[in-house]
Ligand SMILES: Nc1ncnc2c1ncn2[C@@H]1O[C@H](COP(=O)(O)OP(=O)(O)OP(=O)(O)O)[C@@H](O)[C@H]1O
């Protein structure tokens with residue numbers, strides 16, 4: 001393959017990469033470490049719901065695997081404006 | 091001391107059995123005691139690739155069910171004194187492998203070998219999870235194409251949750267082996283780039299094995315490709331991968347486009 005050809009042919013690999021990145025970031029969230037993420041989600045839900053009302057769907061746990069470090073992203077949506085200083089038991 | 095390696099992928103036909111035989115033989119060639127174990131119950135093939143199909147008397151399931159002792163089922167390789175095979179059963183009963191049975195056999199093998207190399211069946215069902223259960227190291231065999239990469243990602247998640255190591259809070263040492271790499275299609279830009287696959291899966295690279303007619307040839311003869319023609323490109327890739335498994339730090343070579351007859355002649359002469 002000459003340099004010229006390499007320059008002027010744009011292959012399909014970039015499409016493959018992009019589709020995979022989107023798909024896998026979704027699948028890792030849903031299937032992820034299978035048990036790990038769903039149990040984490042349950043634990044977090046239980047901990048948060050003890051203090052503020054919160055539904056199962058509003059807890060999002062995402063794991064971005066990587067080396068040398070992975071990132072665990074936790075997002076909890078809570079309806080309305082949360083009053084600080086006031087803790088209430090569910 | 092012994093290490094259990096599981097060769098796995100999720101997707102079928104990516105080169106697991108080829109890899110198990112090649113890595114097993116490459117490790118044995120260095121003098122280590124190696125057993126390759128076929129977990130593909132019902133679809134046994136490792137015996138063929140190793141050229142031992144006519145010497146199978148007892149299999150993995152016979153040992154688990156107590157119909158044979160482990161030493162009776164192990165087949166010694168014709169070429170390498172320190173290489174053995176434990177063949178899979180051809181039974182159609184997929185539940186023939188039990189967790190306790192597998193545990194006992196692998197524990198026994200650990201006591202007698204330096205390396206236990208497990209050939210996983212495709213998929214993510216019982217057979218695959220049993221094959222990875224004891225893994226210290228997992229070789230994730232991946233072809234540079236979308237469905238293989240996706241399935242490898244899935245397998246990585248399962249390795250992190252369904253193995254004995256995961257249950258103990260440890261992690262399996264996962265290595266990526268890129269196989270069936272086609273330098274021509276890579277140059278054309280139609281194959282996922284090595285960097286992209288590494289970036290997406292974030293696993294350390296164990297090696298790159300090119301798509302090569304030498305693999306088919308070796309399988310026709312029933313000889314692991316790593317020892318059939320040790321100078322062939324796939325043989326070198328597998329032997330280097332084995333050295334990396336033994337702790338050597340070797341730079342990974344990206345296979346180049348196949349040389350024509352003339353190029354080959356020049357390289358020989360050099
Ligand atoms: N590097 C390669 N170059 C060319 N052909 C290859 C290469 N690796 C594997 N093959 C071929 O691909 C086919 C599948 O290989 P193999 O049986 O090792 O895959 P597998 O992952 O074990 O399949 P299965 O999931 O069915 O167990 C075989 O015909 C083999 O010869």
Ligand SMILES: [Mg+2]
Pocket residue numbers: 106107108130135209210211
């Ligand atoms: Mg196979």
